[in-house]
Amino acid sequence: MTRARRELWTFAWVPPFAQGNVKDLRVRWALYEAGADYTVRTLPHNAAREDAYRALQPFGQVPAYRDGTVTLFETGAILLHLARVEPGLAAASPQEEASVAAWTLAALNSIEPRIDNVVMPRLFEPEASWLDDFDTLAQRLAGQRLDDLSTYLEGREWLTDTFSVADIVMATVLRSIDDRPLLAERPVLTGYLGRCLARPTFQKALDAQLATIAENEPA
Ligand SMILES: N[C@@H](CCC(=O)N[C@@H](CS)C(=O)NCC(=O)O)C(=O)O
Structure with missing residues (x-):
């Protein structure tokens, strides 16, 4: 067929x-x-x-x-x-399948909006008078989530037992951070992102x- x-x-x-x-x-x-x-x-x-x-x-x-x-x-x-x-x-078990769904949604709901708040205003409103104040808050809120993600990923290769679509979403979200310290200051995250992006x-x-x-x- x-x-x-x-x-x-x-x-x-x-x-x-x-x-x-x-x-x-x-x-x-x-x-x-x-x-x-x-x-x-x-x-x-x-x-x-x-x-x-x-x-x-x-x-x-x-x-x-x-x-x-x-x-x-x-x-x-x-x-x-x-x-x-x-x-x-395919996931190896029902728990793995459920965890992949949870981490895919976490990347999209818990991490991506906070990263977007850091990235988008500088891209689309670079001259705005409110930009620096907004950015201070956005960086703090994004930093909190990235700290939690970093703690979770410490000692882990991937978000779940094996590389999955959740890692694809999370890596593309983290990759959208430009060259600010937000990522560079968190070596667990740069290591994780490097592993994801090294895949052929x-x-x-x-x-x-x-x-x-x-x-x-x-x-
Ligand atoms: N939540 C959507 C977001 C899709 C999205 O942001 N697409 C962008 C391109 S990367 C787009 O179409 N932008 C044009 C627009 O929003 O009008 C998804 O994950 O599929």
């Missing part, structure tokens, strides 16, 4: 600051870990706002994903789906995203 093709929607091209950071990276990485092939469907920024695409992703964001069984948006939901159906990502499947996913962007470079 031939398996239905896996399709991944992402932007054809993004500006340099976003290149290598578009969240389709998470899905590509998980698919390479699974040894699963996929087809990329590209769309221009404005097409993401159109009703036809919003039927796949109600917020007009990327990525969206479809295979023979489901159509999905939200990277967390897509990765948890892949962890269930792709043999190469990460480099493959990054190269694949950058290749899509290069193919669609505006004239």
